[in-house]
Amino acid sequence: MKTHLLYRGRDFDWDQALPPNHEALVQDLELETLFQAMGGSDEYLLEVARRVILLGVGDDLETIQYRQAVLKDCLQNAAIIRQIYELGVEAVERKRKQWFGVMGKSPMGILSGSVDLLGSLVDLLGKLRLIGREHARKFQAEGFVNLFKMVEAELPDAYFDKIKVYLRELRFPEGILVSAELGDGAESARHTLRRGEKAKAGFLQRVFKDAPQSFTFKINEKDDAAGKAISSLRDRGLNPVSNALAQSAEHIMSFFASLRGELGFYLGAAALQQKLTQYGVSTCFPVPAPAGSNKHTCTDLKDLSLILTVGKQVTGNDIQADGKTLFMITGANQGGKSTFLRATGIAQMMMQSGMFVTADAFSAAICSRVYTHFTREEDVTMKSGKFDEELRRMGLIIDAFVPNSLILFNESFSSTNEREGSEIAGQIVHALLETKVKIFFVTHLYEFAHTFYKENMDHALFLRAERQEDGKRTFKLKPGEPLETSFGADLYKEIFAGAA
Template sequence: MKAHLLYRDRDLDMAQALPSGSGALVQDLELETLFGAMAQGDKAVAAVVRQAVLTSLADVETILYRQDILKDCLRWEAVVRDMYALLVETIEVERKNYIGFGFHYPAGMLHRSVDVLQMFFGVLQKLRGLAEQNVDRFESEGLRALFAMLIAELSDDYLATIRQHLQRLKFRGGILVSARLGKGNKGEGYVLRKENAPDNSWIERLLSPRPPAYAFRLPERDEGGARALSELRDRGITLVAGATFQAAHHITSFIKMLRTELAFYIGCLNLRRLLTALDEPVCFPVPHTASERDHRATGLYDVCLGLSMARKITGNTVDAKGKDVMIITGANQGGKSTFLRSIGLSQVMMQCGMFVPAESFAANVCERIFTHYRREEDATMSSGKFDEELSRMNDIAAEVRPNSIVLFNESFASTNEREGSEIARQVVTALMERHIKVFFVTHQYEFAHGLHARNLPNTLFLRAERQEGGTRTFRICEGVPLVTSYGQDLYAEIFVGQETARVAVAR
């Protein structure tokens, strides 16, 4: 049995190594905030959403496959949560009671395997019941296939057969083993035998004389005889113990994998509840193939900022259809970095099959997602800030592939304007030639103006909006680069405001 709720043809591999650059992606996009909101304290959900989000999909069909399942989960949230709670409870009981499951001798292995199967028997019955009650409600391919599989493979006849086998495997009437004598009169060919069903009634068996039989009873203190008898027992049940162990392992693996893959959707449901409470919109994005160039959104906002501040965030509209490079300039503290983070978060969320924080969203999938943000100097740096920036850019260059996306936030600003602008120009030009999408937030006028002067059709220039008088709206609009970033606005707000306050206090 397979869950297949994240991929059509395989399970989620929790042991898969995360792509290079994942650490920078988590740091720059503040993904820990997203993971925490989705997990809500559930460690299993936290581990799964981290793995699923960071192992980004570049396959449109798989993205749509997950979207359809998530839509079903949103429509029938109570059913999905009930199923997840059942699986979590079962796995927790199994973990507490069967820590020493892997016994190496047949009798112990058989005993533990039968206990595990007995415990999971009731869970399988409940899962089939949930499937029968809800199979007609769900529309997604993944959930309908899961429910159909549970109904077909866990039929009444199958469950009855399991129940009978479990009763027999307890061997309440003892074990019947046959063997033959081999060389040196040593036993060989041990086979577990099924006892013949009695032909007469239990009253007749009780009153009729017993047939003659050869038997012996071990003395209570005969430890050697007990070991010899135990060895004979183990030889007889070795095959059935191995088969029962495999069956228990198979069912346990299915239960755990179903819990694991449902955990991703539980994380999405948790996030949706939080955003609904903040009155923030979400939508299911329209993914396009990697070779296309599309990036359009309305009401796009930074979901992590909204979660951190617990309030509604200003959304933005962008239309970058057919564009490879987006240069974002404008006033300091105008929302450029927040906008860039919203671009990265929406791309990451789309490419793991989630909804995105926007009123509408459409974009091409990207082969890889990279971030290159300015870093503050700290004790962990083995060289200067500029050398560290170049080193990270070198790492990205070694991994980036055509149809990837790179998000730059004030990169190469730790050197002088001319040198930083020239490096930025060469990097962006090289990425454009490799058909790599670029979003670049910069204060370097020489770099931005130089690109604008080339009048390239695949380049879009955006600017943080600033009203007359210096008010920031935190909206990003189309606009050519300006010489100033209006740092004097911040100076007046911070320093002149403080001076005015000191004068007022002095008076």
């Protein structure tokens, strides 16, 4: 029994390690605001959103489309999804109560814990089956169609009834019958649990005809050693059965847990959608393009983290840049460069996790990793200078680099002088461009940007943060040659206006 709502034909692996650079990604792209918006005050949902989004990069195009379909169904049937999600929550709650401390118990203890929990879980499965029978037709996504089908196919009525009989029998009202052989020290060995009923049915016959020889004795309940010996015998007999029951309970439990986790992601997305609607922000389902296709277009792409921070609509950007692999972004301070960079990174990650994006239209090649290299505060540990620290982080990216990655640079290598910074940035970008990669580079390093501009590459796009004649920013990026000043004077004037 599998849910398979995040992947066609497989489970989401909740235990896998997050990508090595996830901390930098979360910090640089301010993804925490996104996770918060999806999870709200629910720590669990927050963690689900974090994992699915951070681990989504690297999945294939079909997975993105598969999830988009499931998400569309969820947005349509929010109440039913919530009901199913609650079954998962209840299962987890039951487990917490009934399963607690099963590990470390004797097989007898494990068995009775398992029988209890299975009783509850089988009830929940029954409820899930009912929901499916009532509402399945409202769902179109392959993921849901298969889920409801699977529940019907794997749990027919007859099987349900059979399970219930076993759950009663396994409380052993007639006693426990164990067979054994003699081990290397004549101790009892190779224990097997036996069905005792047959012996009982033939009881009279046995007494009058060839009653087999048997010896019966009673153990003194105060005799601890005797009690131990008997429970050891019993437990060795029960071991495989208790294992089978515990594994069954675990399996059904993991089905519900995965139902809870996978639906949790879509519930989070629905919550985010609702919030954005409140702010009057429209979204669209992006069109993922094959890896390496260098597709990149967007209309009115807005920075989700900025929206969530200010709680209202913000300025978006339009980019038509199919075939481009180097995006060099220069221009005015406070002109929206970082915002654009973040918007691009967040949209890419949301697209790859199967979500909608905050744009009127968005289409981009999927990438296998997203890396960020943003300028940081001075290293507080004093272990290394700022430039050294920048190089160290760059080294980590190179170590983990895989082809078809997206790298976002923000003011990188500007902690040394312009000439050296430009030289090093140039060497790094040149080397990277010889692999399969898409680079967005926000920079004030004029020499660096200008050198690339002069090279006149087909696959490079130069964008500039717009500054009107009066010094006002529109927060729009327009194609344009790098300029030698970043208009810091404007900013100076603005901030020190009163002081003049």
